[in-house]
Amino acid sequence: MEFDNDHCIKMNDGNKIPAVGFGTYSPDAVQKSKCEEATKVAIEVGFRHIDGAFVYGTEEEVGRAIHEKIADGTVKREDIFYTGKLGSTFHRPELVRNCLEQSLKKLKFDYLDLFIIHIPVSLKPGPDLSPMDENGKLIFDVVDLRQTWEAMEACKDAGLVKSIGVSNFNRRQLEMILNKPGLKYKPVLNQVECHPYLNQSKLLAFCKSKDILLEAYCALGSQRDKMWIDQSTPVLLEDPVLGAIAKKYNRSPALVALRYQLQRGIVVLFKSFTRKRIEENFQAINTTRLLNPTTKTRLKHYSPQETRTQDLWTTLSFHLKMNNGKDAFSVPGFISHVRNQTHISSPCSIPVISPREVPCSGSPASAGDIKKSTLYI
16 A cells, blocks of 8 residues: 555545554543643644544643644644544434534534544443443443444534544454445544554455555554553563564664554554654654565564463453543453444454463454354454
8 A cells, every 4th residue: 555745545435544643542640731742742743643532531632732733834724634533422323423523622623534433332321431330330332333333424424524434343343334234435444453463464454355444553562551451461662573673774663663554554543742752753654664575574472371461352451441440341241241232243253261361463353263262242
């Protein structure tokens, strides 16, 4: 997949997306003002693709940052490609536009460039974005995501968004949308966790076959929050093979990891609050070819004993672990619940075993290779 002169990639609806984007998720431990400052730095450095979400709680700050850069002449609104995400408590079709309009109001935008379903799991509607019962367990909702998609299409027809897509969908969930009777617009992209330890090769191949872009979050490795991942899990940027490649080409491991994704035709998201890192990693789009795509060199795929956890586990937990320190759900219970929902009919094969037993490699689309203790949701 080739970039144009502006380092953009054309999506299946004819609109273009910058190949490198800046993420705006901000942990509770980080002041929201830092997200605002980081977004301004990103725009100054050259980022034109800004990735946000309703549930991040940073849209007002991000909006202020963008408008300040518009006011000082750095950019125009049409220069910025902004991605927003539909929260899981707004999956009912009558609520989709409400979520979008709240985001537009916070951002002070007339439209979003891209609007995507954040995660294919529905939660009980209401003011609480993470509704829990008296036992501290998430309260789910039953929604046919095909109807949610129709409401997304209506938002596009209304001119409130230019493009629509999905996030954290596996192959069968994508097929559910693609095979929907009366489909008007197919997803332009699928945003998933993707990095050298979770390369999503099978999901990438499927998306390419359907002219759907794959977009990578956590492109520099899984989140290291203690709530989400065993701290003994290998750190991607400390991988010896990645380090050796970086040393050979006089680049940072992060830059090599980002460039690896770009050369696979994947849109890459990057997040930092540090100007130096923001400046450095934006260079991934301008760096001369670092890697031979036919190279036989591969990063090590850690054994279950070495890994103790798996990125799929992190992906599931990412949006569903609470930031208030509570263990919000039992993953096997979560999987069992999702399996029984009528709106998710697809087999993302997920091992119902402890994290330390789950293989490191693979993806929601390819985990069917696992032979034991799998169930289909």
